[in-house]
Amino acid sequence: MTASKALRTEEFLVNMGPHHPSTHGVCRFLLTMDGEVVIKAVPYIGYLHRALEKICENRTYPQCLPVLDRFEYCTSMSCEYAFCLAVEKLAGIQAPERAEYLRIIMVELNRIASHLIWFGTTALDLGAITPFLYGFREREDILDLFEMTCGQRLTYNYIRIGGVSRDIPSQFIPKAKEFIDKFPSKIDDYVKLLNENPIWVVRNRNVGILPPELALSYGVSGPVLRGSGVKFDLRKDDPYSIYDRFEFDIPTGKYGDCYDRYLVRMAEMLQSTRIVKQALEQLPEGDIKAKVSPQFKPPKGEVYSRIENSRGEMGIYIQSPGDSKKPLRVKMRGGSYNHLQVMPEIVKGGKIADLVAVMASMDIIMPEVDR
């Protein structure tokens, strides 16, 4: 036997998912591995396909909202918000001032909650279990605020076409202010725990580098795009609603690696608290809902409306036939859909542990991909 024969190695296939602890739901990767090195990764999706778009076609516009809640359940508020904005654009409805502020408070709080889930699960994926519990502790406060307002903790159905479903209770503002005041110190705790941690840095620095050109060509958006150094935030660059009234910064990364994406998201949470703080101060009195009939029929037309969600651009395309109270077509576009597409490009040649790190830093959530 020659030496080359004795040392014959072969690649092998690993099915990572759909029930794997770090695929955040039901994503499946078919990995071609050479030992620990990932040679090729092919994502397979569709395990969570609930045909939300088809369901929406058979419902009236207000009835669509509970379905939209399930589109991306970590930020249900944003999904409702995107849909309501689209319908309002389509039908030319203007929500009252107070409702606009309430929406922004809710959406930004929801963004913090979503980023806290990301923070916890990312740390968990890299083997640090304790931050997960810390992140969920703070998220609990936000969920309490939501529960106080609309009675729900996950699928809110709070933002309605033309406004919001009900006004905030009287304890909401003091409680929210209390949270906003204490939250930055909690972020400091997280930063102390992870930012300078050498293990955390070597696991994330120079891992899963996403160059800005590749990111744009794949339609990558949100914190992932900003992590790659592209300063683009729909709240600033294509402002919708009343975002132009608030003062906040857009954090960006430099190298486009996992560590930059981590820093961007951590900074974004603080910026969201700034927005909420300003919104709470400026909150006017007044109506919370424009008059919209449950049976209303928007005029014939079509609209694609997009908002900045915690996971990137969330877009809703609606086509209204004009003579029906049901939409002809609702197409939902979530950020994760494109993030998952670009993943095979950037995990190639890395270790299996890098795949987990990249997936965590992309913050992919499967309901948004499968819909």
Added chain:
Amino acid sequence: MDHTELTKYILEKFPGKIELLDTGKAEPFFKISADFLLDFCRSIHSDEKLFIDFLCNIGAVDTGKKFEVVYSVASVKNHIRFDFKLEQEYEGAEIDSIQEIWAGANWHEREVWELYGINIRNHGNLTRFLLPDDWNQGFPMRKNWDAPDFVRMPEQ
């Protein structure tokens, strides 16, 4: 560039080949013919003043008479956004793949093919991904498709 300038610019850039629709409510909405798709995408992607570098969304629509494929595009650099669509008959619906311009179109097109049955030329990877691999019950997003256990609500 605001919406009127943008509309004017695009209409002047592609005279006769592009049509402004009045159905678009928020941003300009154009209609192009299916064989012009690739050229159109290439030129808006490379044009200095437009520089459309970001593909937001591709959505197919079944209007009950024919298919429409709606492309929502944007420019991250110039902060422009508009939509355009093309129409296809039910029989032999086929469009070009625009992956060479925006690689992210891959999955969007795959979805259009899988759920509507619109064939994508030069796609390279038309395999099922939202539906089961052995799916043989047609194209579920078409208006005339009903699941075997699906009860349609009567129109009021």
Added chain:
Amino acid sequence: MELANIFKYLYQSLANSGLPQVWVDIIALVAAGLIVFGVLAVIALFLVWWERKVSAHIQQRFGPMRTGWHGVLQTIADAIKLIQKEDITPTNVDRPVFYWAPIIAFVAAFLAYIAIPFGKGLIVSDLNIGILFIIAITTFTIISLLMAGWGSNNKYALLGGMRSAAQVVSYEVPMVVSILPIILFAGTLSMVEIVEAQAKIYQWFIFRVPFGPIAFIIYIIAGTAETNRTPFDLPEAEQELVAGFNVEYSGMKFAMFFLAEFVNMFTVCAIATTLFLGGWQGPFLPSWVWFLGKTLVLVFLLMWFRWTYPRLRVDQLMEFSWKFLVPLSFANLIIAGFMKHSKWFNW
């Protein structure tokens, strides 16, 4: 209260009862083995509970609270549950390998305690090559992990097994080299004599600067890696390899791996106590209390690591060992040798 006197009394009364000397020795050894086994089983069960409590309090939870006082009986309940579980053997496993892996892990974990002194005179057998024996025996665990990884016929398990083999081979080197200065200064391989060389607190090897603390740190890091605990828990990295080598194990076999892991953790800390922290030496309290106390402090340290740090990647793990720990431990050995030779410090 010194336990050694009780055992001596029991042995004497057994010897005086008229049995032949051979039988007396056999009975004494079997009894000693059973006592050590029983004590360690209790310690392992206690450690599982303690780990859960420590992690819970670090994470601002309570942990188990229902079974007994603050849930002390929780692990016993868990163990009973695991014993009752169906013993599943997947279809395509390599049966003998799959079957023997947990048993080897379990046995290897306990064998090391033959040569570890629990207290003054409390040692099963004071081997004159004690530390050598312990190092050799603890390596057996790796064979069981490899067997589990290979025998499960599962790709995650195989990756986990390979990782553990690579990891332990890498970390065995700095671990052993970090122990060598101690042997150099104590002038013996016997665990009891090493402890006796640290009679006064300033004689503890951890306080013999500069080589002592460095050796201690290297030993603790390598020991953490040997026991496959965070930040070196790659063989069973839950988020990458699901559960690594024990992904196919269930019921009692899993429980054996689990208990072996905690016994190994205790072993590493017990050796560290013996080598660096003066073993059973201490004033006022009985010697075994000192030994247990020091060891549990170290165990707490390992738990603290686990619930604070993220996990390293496999290549970074290797780099850390070969590019940092190994050179450092050899440099440390050279310094210690120089000091010993030049007789600068004579404790």
